[in-house]
Amino acid sequence: MHVTHLSLADFRSYARVEVSLEPGVTTFVGPNGQGKTNLVEAVGYLASLGSHRVSSDAPLVRMGAEHAVVRAAVRQGDRQQLVELELNPGRANRARINRSSQVKPRDVLGIVRTVLFAPEDLALVKGDPGERRRFLDELMTARSPRMAGVRSDYDRVLKQRNTLLKSAAMARRHGGRELDMSTLDVWDEHLARVGAELLAQRLELISALRPLADKAYERLAPGGGPVALEYKGPAGDGGADGVSREELYAELLGALQESRRSEIERGVTLVGPHRDDLVLKLGELPAKGYASHGESWSFALSLRLASYELLKSEGNEPVLVLDDVFAELDARRRARLAELVAPGEQVLVTAAVEEDVPEVLVGARFSVSEGEVVRVARPPSTARSLL
Template sequence: MHITELSVADYRNYNHQTVRFGDKINFVVGRNAQGKTNLIEAVYLCSVGKSARTPRDKELVNYEKQRARVKVSVKKSYGDDKVEIVLDKDRGKQITINGMPISRMGELMGVVSTVFFSPDEMRIVKEAPADRRRFMDIALCQMSKTYFYLLTRYNKILAQRNRLLKSGHVTDDALDVWDIQLVDVGSKIIKTRRGFVASLSEAAGSCHAYLTGGEETLVLSYEGIEGDTVEDVQTAFSKRLKSERDKDRLRGYTHSGAHKDDICFTIAGKDIRAFGSQGQQRTASLALKLAEVELVGSRGEYPILLLDDVLSELDLTRQKRLMAKIKDHQTIITCTHIDPQLLDGLTDYNRIFVENAIISME
């Protein structure tokens, strides 16, 4: 899929602006603090329903205005879609898809499918496991509404179980009831994530080999409750909850489950989460995102790749390899300047200029 048009009104530093994108590489160029990331953020908002930078929707509304509006039109192999989001400082957020208001966030998942990458995301390999889980969840939610609903349900059950544990007076029978639900939903999530990471490993390995010129081999593996089938995971998860019940009661917290999963990244047998160089960790993060694009694309529509300010983090050779890898699908890439050598050999690209929240095309 690709975005044909984005309109913003009173969003961040923008007044009213509309931008048309090409279906291949789009460079969004401008000096610092002009509104480049704000544009990418607006696209991401229409994809995931929230910003990647802040959990507080109010911050997205222009300081001096009451309400912001963002509209995205996407073209797909079969048909087009329009997503519109209105953010009101008092009334909150309203999302419409093709003019119809939605009542559940799950309805938005996959309508505008994106993969987002920024310098912050480059730390995904070395940061906390929660960041890697967030990566899996955002990817999987866009691929499957069922996954989104499972995850929402899991988080509710987990919160409830933790509340009971913290209350200090919960019977074994009451906990049993919550455990059955946690195991049922959690095992489906774990099984899905395990399959996802296995497919991703292959794609990430080949993207990584391409970016590094074949110098190193990247392997991903899933770390979580064991089991190849949902039933196997259920058995292991159930056993784990039982054996850790005393510990859970003592600390008022559930020690095992899908909320503890992680992805391990290894190069030449070494866990690069802990032992990788900064360059290795960055390149592995980028390979991971490119692999996500490939994987999602191979199963249906290619997602839109959003690259915020990542060129400055890569040397020219890697920048060129990155361009070669992404040139066939839509990418929106922000930067303060483009090395002319990077454009050598690139035929199909757009340049969009942003200055003080005013957009102009080449």
């Protein structure tokens, strides 16, 4: 799968831009702040309905504009599709597939798939559990777009349950009427049922990623592993394989009941997939707090490479996006990463200077400056060679 054309209107710094793309490596080169990352961010948005840089849509709309449009032509084999998203901060976003407007935004999930490498990836190792949960859930949705609905259902039930708990906490503090426990029992069951499906998918994903992540780390940092991935939560603790959804439902329901007193006191749901963590281990120690800066980078990159190999093995090779990542790496890791991603069907690279891009990544090059994206012809005398 690859993107053949990208069109943006009022997205980030671009009033309008059209970029024709092709398979292989494409590099966007230009000074910082000129809009390189905006281009690959748009491709990533089509794949995940979110940005790797911000948590809301408002910053994605150009200053003074009411909405932004991201449109891409995508080819998979002999099939060509046109996918479009209209971003409307404060209102519902709109989507179109092949000019049809009768689709929901999440219906576009799966048409474009990406695996994105960015400086922000270091937070996968060093950051809070929310960073790792997001990594799992976005990859899970890329594998199975229906999981977007499951995640939405879980968030909705969680919000309702938290509202009920907050009301109970306020009533208790101010001597009001006690909470009707039967109402909370109903929401416990809803949360446990949807949460069990989310947990089952996360555990299955981790099981598939483990050997791929270990292999990727060995290729990036020979002799530096092994690495391990473990799931941490009241249900599915340790990431045991083969746990049924009914078992996860029972464990999660039991955990909710055990924490009920504390939850009513604090007015918030304290257990569930929204509180769990993916524990990353390097050798016998957790990577967070023990891994060096270089080891943390290698671990983060190995997670992305494992994601790519997993999606590729399931029949739809994703677009690889490397957003200003080479400037963050030492020469050894830079060269190894480049060798690993170079064979990808489509690789999009951003860099402040061309010298940051390893020579093995030969392909089209665009200059990005002051809102202009211009393809640059490579003189034969300076063209890079794989030989």
